[in-house]
Amino acid sequence: MHFVVCIKQVPATTSVQIDSKTGTLKREGVESIINPFDEYAIEEGIRLKERVGGKTTVISMGPPQAEQALREALSRGCDDAILLTDKAFAGADTWATSYTLSRGIKMLSEPADLIICGKQASDGDTAQVGPSLAEMLDIPHVAYVRKIVEVKPGYIKVERMLEDGIDILEMSLPALVTVVKEINTPRLPSLKTMLAAKKKQVHYWNKETINAEEDKIGLKGSPTQVMKIFYPPARSGGERITGADAKEIVNKLIQKLSSHGII
Amino acid sequence: MNKIEVIVNRCIGCGLCVKVCPYQAITLIDSPHTLESGRTVKQLAFIDLNKCTYCGACVEACKKYNAIFLQKEEAKIEIDFKDYKNIWVYAEQRRKEISPVVFELIAKAKDLSEKLSFKVCSVLLGNKIKDLANELIYYGSDVVYVVDDPALEEFLDEPYSEVFAWLIKEEKPQIILMGATNIGRSFASRVAAKIRTGLTADCTALDVDLQTHNLLQTRPAFGGNIMATILTPRHRPQMATVRHKVFKPLARDTSRQGEIIEKKFDFSKIKIRTKFLDFIKDTSTKVNLAEADIIVSGGRGLGGPEGFKLLEELADLLGGAVGASRAAVDAGWIPYSHQVGQTGRTVAPKVYIACGISGQIQHLVGMGSSEIIVAINKDPESPMMKIATYSIEGDLYEIVPELIKAVKEYKSKS
Numbered sequence A: 001m002h003f004v005v006c007i008k009q010v011p012a013t014t015s016v017q018i019d020s021k022t023g024t025l026k027r028e029g030v031e032s033i034i035n036p037f038d039e040y041a042i043e044e045g046i047r048l049k050e051r052v053g054g055k056t057t058v059i060s061m062g063p064p065q066a067e068q069a070l071r072e073a074l075s076r077g078c079d080d081a082i083l084l085t086d087k088a089f090a091g092a093d094t095w096a097t098s099y100t101l102s103r104g105i106k107m108l109s110e111p112a113d114l115i116i117c118g119k120q121a122s123d124g125d126t127a128q129v130g131p132s133l134a135e136m137l138d139i140p141h142v143a144y145v146r147k148i149v150e151v152k153p154g155y156i157k158v159e160r161m162l163e164d165g166i167d168i169l170e171m172s173l174p175a176l177v178t179v180v181k182e183i184n185t186p187r188l189p190s191l192k193t194m195l196a197a198k199k200k201q202v203h204y205w206n207k208e209t210i211n212a213e214e215d216k217i218g219l220k221g222s223p224t225q226v227m228k229i230f231y232p233p234a235r236s237g238g239e240r241i242t243g244a245d246a247k248e249i250v251n252k253l254i255q256k257l258s259s260h261g262i263i
Numbered sequence B: 001m002n003k004i005e006v007i008v009n010r011c012i013g014c015g016l017c018v019k020v021c022p023y024q025a026i027t028l029i030d031s032p033h034t035l036e037s038g039r040t041v042k043q044l045a046f047i048d049l050n051k052c053t054y055c056g057a058c059v060e061a062c063k064k065y066n067a068i069f070l071q072k073e074e075a076k077i078e079i080d081f082k083d084y085k086n087i088w089v090y091a092e093q094r095r096k097e098i099s100p101v102v103f104e105l106i107a108k109a110k111d112l113s114e115k116l117s118f119k120v121c122s123v124l125l126g127n128k129i130k131d132l133a134n135e136l137i138y139y140g141s142d143v144v145y146v147v148d149d150p151a152l153e154e155f156l157d158e159p160y161s162e163v164f165a166w167l168i169k170e171e172k173p174q175i176i177l178m179g180a181t182n183i184g185r186s187f188a189s190r191v192a193a194k195i196r197t198g199l200t201a202d203c204t205a206l207d208v209d210l211q212t213h214n215l216l217q218t219r220p221a222f223g224g225n226i227m228a229t230i231l232t233p234r235h236r237p238q239m240a241t242v243r244h245k246v247f248k249p250l251a252r253d254t255s256r257q258g259e260i261i262e263k264k265f266d267f268s269k270i271k272i273r274t275k276f277l278d279f280i281k282d283t284s285t286k287v288n289l290a291e292a293d294i295i296v297s298g299g300r301g302l303g304g305p306e307g308f309k310l311l312e313e314l315a316d317l318l319g320g321a322v323g324a325s326r327a328a329v330d331a332g333w334i335p336y337s338h339q340v341g342q343t344g345r346t347v348a349p350k351v352y353i354a355c356g357i358s359g360q361i362q363h364l365v366g367m368g369s370s371e372i373i374v375a376i377n378k379d380p381e382s383p384m385m386k387i388a389t390y391s392i393e394g395d396l397y398e399i400v401p402e403l404i405k406a407v408k409e410y411k412s413k414s
Helices: A036-052 A064-076 A094-106 A129-136 A191-198 A246-259 B016-020 B057-061 B100-116 B130-138 B157-171 B182-195 B306-318 B326-330 B361-367 B383-387 B396-413
Strands: A002-007 A009-011 A032-034 A055-061 A080-084 A114-118 A141-152 A155-162 A165-172 A175-179 A202-205 A225-230 B003-006 B026-034 B040-047 B068-071 B085-090 B120-126 B143-148 B173-179 B199-203 B205-208 B215-221 B226-231 B238-242 B259-262 B274-281 B294-298 B321-324 B351-355 B372-377 B390-393
Touching: A002 A036, A002 A064, A002 A129, A009 A064, A032 A036, A032 A064, A036 A055, A036 A064, A036 A114, A036 A141, A036 A175, A055 A064, A055 A094, A064 A080, A064 A191, A064 A202, A080 A094, A094 A129, A094 B182, A094 B199, A114 A129, A129 A141, A129 A175, A129 B157, A129 B182, A141 A165, A141 B157, A141 B182, A155 A175, A155 B182, A225 B057, A246 B372, A246 B390, A246 B396, B003 B040, B016 B026, B016 B057, B057 B068, B085 B100, B085 B182, B100 B120, B100 B173, B100 B205, B100 B238, B120 B130, B120 B157, B130 B143, B130 B259, B143 B157, B157 B173, B157 B182, B173 B182, B182 B199, B182 B238, B199 B215, B215 B238, B294 B306, B306 B321, B306 B351, B306 B396, B321 B326, B361 B383, B372 B383, B372 B396, B383 B390
Parallel strands: A002 A055, A002 A114, A055 A080, A080 A202, A114 A175, A141 A175, B085 B120, B085 B173, B120 B143, B143 B259, B173 B238, B199 B238, B294 B321, B294 B351, B351 B372, B372 B390
Antiparallel strands: A009 A032, A141 A155, A155 A165, A165 B274, A225 B226, B003 B068, B026 B040, B205 B215, B215 B226
16 A cells, blocks of 8 residues: 655744744744654554555655655655655645645655645644645545554544544545544654665655646645734733742632632 | 845845744845945845745835835736625534534624624534524524535535535635634635635634725734734635634524525535544543633643642633643643643633643643633743743642632632
């Protein structure tokens, strides 16, 4: 079976600091990482290949430096890596991103059986690309998957995590899932896979390679447009509640909370 | 193509644009140049076109010097906007219970529709759910579209998105609002992809432009450290998912009148490749985290799973939900469904009580927009203590039991 994992390179939040004076993000020198949710997608792609056989391809849309994220995925054990990169892709919203990914996936020499995406990206937080991509590929999808119960050619059974519990669903393949953190614990690259990855090439595909329609890619192909970006005032520190003992402190807190009409 | 350029003889190399660029596309390079005024400066802003998304944040930051030129390529508008009327709210229901966010959205839709002289229409999909339509009217809908069909018994993305997209094409709404629930986000994405329109996720503020009828959709990114206002200028309808608790519902009023329109859809025509097998209720959550007004949350400082029993007691007393940091979940003290933060859920309750949570950035982005934050921690220097509305330095095992006692007393008095 062919498993295809979609990933995104994002700024590392761990190294993002908030400037206490301006309340804005300090963005200088921030390193890029694989979107945290995509780590679980990569791991699941590799585990499924190990479970039922086949290969795992990793694909990303982004600037040339996103090759780094794909290399990382290869070193974990993915077999093939494709970077959809073109200046014309810049400024894509979730619609245009999904379209571009769908074109890339349609160009794969071996058709995908299962596409795996992280639940959402840590920079945009939309959770929209996975489901939109499924629609554009005209395949079914289940979002928020916390477990792949069974997978075999033409069939998958999954558990979907919702606010009130878990749905158990089945789909015919090809299909797409977006996964949550609970699905697995990502591995570290092994020496063997790292060495194997060194010999592999990340394939660069541009708008011509994927035969993309000009008016559906990048900023121009994006239905949504950013009108303005602004920084909300930073949360300023509040009040330290002190007292002689726990009882006094708690009573003061209760007064505060009741003044807000909370209790 | 889109065009963005630094106008060299105006750029003083101040770096303001570098700071505001959300995509890290701008750097300062050593490039001595002469300004219009004749002054020579050493540094120049350089825009990496591979990273730039033409969002315009730098142009805004550079207003004083006006040294960045941006021209966005405009695509043509292909449809006649005048055909698109009314504001829709997707009336998400699960097991015949309407999600509370729906009533919040109806209230906001009413506010916006009055400015545009539109109607508020709710869309109710499901099986044997007709009788819920009146509730939607009592909360302010002018019209309720109902599709009642056995094929819609359980929420499945395929049949739901097919029927919704069909309804949109028939009725041509101007704006569609949906709750940013797990279902709403997945479902809305599929619909927007199908009908080729813009969808903005997780909005926290909405307004309309009276002339263009453009919906001004404001949403947080990077966990609320950046806010963006987003438009869908060339496509209709305009779709947005909206967070819980952002808007207040109207009071239920059974004297409100509205029209219920039942629609029939032929499900035999469409492909349904997903099948529902079973549902297992999460018994560890009494109150839905996303909908809770009060969240009592625990972290590494709890020291073990037993601490959550204490937090649960407090949450129950306050009618709230129990949350957790990643550290507590990873330690196996509480199920993942309780995790708040970057790899868990984003919440914005009225009160967030953080017990023994230091406040790593990944946690803060998931709860930083809570109205009031109470932090209880031994370490007064921890980030959570610094951003909290009310911070208490101390042992949570002393403070929380005392708090439980005090809340009980307070409640018995009032």
